[in-house]
Amino acid sequence: MCGEMSSEDSYKNWMGDLRPELTRIPLCSLAIPGSHDSGAYWLDRGGGIAEDEPSVVRTLATRCCCGISIVYRWSLTQHLSVKGQLEHGVRYLDLRLCGRPGSPDVYVTHGLYGHRLKDILVEVSEFLEENPKEFLILDFNHFYNMTSVDHREVLILIISAFREKILGGDSPNLAGKMTLEEIWKTPARMIVFYGHPSRNEFSFFWSREYIQSPWANTDNSSALVNFHERNYNQNARRGAGEFYVWQGVLTPSAKTIITNICSSVESKLVPRANPAFLGWLKNKVPSHVGINICCVDFVEKYNFVPNVLSLNKHIQV
Template identity: 50%
Template sequence: MDTRYRSWMSELPGHLTRVPLSCLAIPGSHDSGAYALDKSAGVSVDEPRLVSFLGSLCCGAGLSVVNRWSVTQDLSLGQQLEAGIRYLDLRVCVKPQTADTHFLHGLYGTKVLTALKEVKDFLDKNPKEFILLDFNHFHNMDAICHKQLLTDLKTLFGALIMPVDVNMSPWRMTLENIWETPMRVMIFYSDDTSANMKEFWPGFAIPSPWPNTSDPRVLIDFLENNYNAKHRNNNGNFYVWQGVLTPGAGTIMSHLCGSLKESVVPRASLAFLEWVGSKEPGPQGINICLGDHVHLHDFIPSVIRLNDKIQRRN
């Protein structure tokens, strides 16, 4: 694992620490918790019947297929942060027949709090880095389950959390200003149970348009249209540019011996990085860049290097 970018935020030149975080290029991981999936528990509750049927085939062979097409990252959350990721895309559920909250994507993953302790440990060891946690998909969770998770998040991160009522406009959320406070993590939570809790930002405060295609050309057309038409509001909020392809059932069924990592990610990442390399960070430009298997294809360095354009421009 390449750890050269473990502390890239703290190593930025001075003038970039005075740029709003929403105007910097920030590498993020897609389905960040789908790195260690458990075949023994069967197909998870987020999948349609066709995937559940596939998982039931051939004495476990079907579950191996589901696993290969569901794993989106090879690195744990802590390792992703060590590699330079600063935005984590989190999909969670309460695992059936348990009271435990897990990550999921096709299969069940690590316990959420176990994994998030790595995030806390990283911040303790790297006190000038800033992390965005985006909880945006929930399964098998009622209001009680949500409130328990929200309480656990508040307990784990405590004073590190940047609250919604922070005395800092989006345009003043720069590293330089943040370093004067104890705040090092911003948590977005896309469920109404968090609405009256100052520690959690609503999901609509971080738009993340989904290309929803398996075709790299359609992906680039989607991104180009959003960029040129300035679909991103000039309001200082964060914005996610998704550099991912979504394989359909037909793709998976015709590549049963393949995997997301080998059959899809190279086409997605290379097309996205070529596209984003011609763009610039800014209020309506590039901000968070999302990818699968982000330790590959020079994804993280390519995104961070986009900030050099701000340097040259100034």
């Protein structure tokens, strides 16, 4: 039963192993584990500060003898590779892209440059080939130092990598009714959200009109819980025609970093964020106005995946 698996390997195929009645539930009403800043599991300490950081941070970090190390510790958000995250049960990937000066490629980024996007897509493709009943949600939502030409090349790269595995459509009717039972009758195994107008040139990609991802923007765990509690009780979701991401993450303020200069996201924020978020989730219900995608930093910690999947035992259509 979903949420009652004991082996980590079980999560590789949790969608394929769902009870039949849950495969007839719209995906936007299922509890789905996701990762925050999915590509920030490896960051290049020798490549300079990335373009997603403000210029003042880039200047200070390059002039400070330990600046790169500080940025690295406060930018790393995952340990598992993208494929490792997917094998661990993650089905939503939060991917942030950046053009890198002097390189023809686009990279994932978070403070520093990560892997090339094309290498990340290889990991995703390998996972889908090995686990043909799983369905992924790729969310490209932040872009830095990219031209319209760069965007077009990225979109073509994604199409070339997956082709018929991408579920196009971009309509509230389809989003609200999309079920695994129906998807398995097609070659499609992913939906791709792309938050730039260049996506309009192609029919493969969805706009962010069909996914909400509110951000608490706090480093206080009580404020994080209160933020989600308000949204949950006030039915912040627009309705059945959308996906919704509940972000269980704390964001360091400048003061937090300065006063904890030798600490990190993992040691300073995650021990407060993940337990608080999972505690809040415990009695919540998946539905088209309730819990859907849940994402955190360091997805392998605090039994995040089994805790999210266990919510599907209480699902409401």
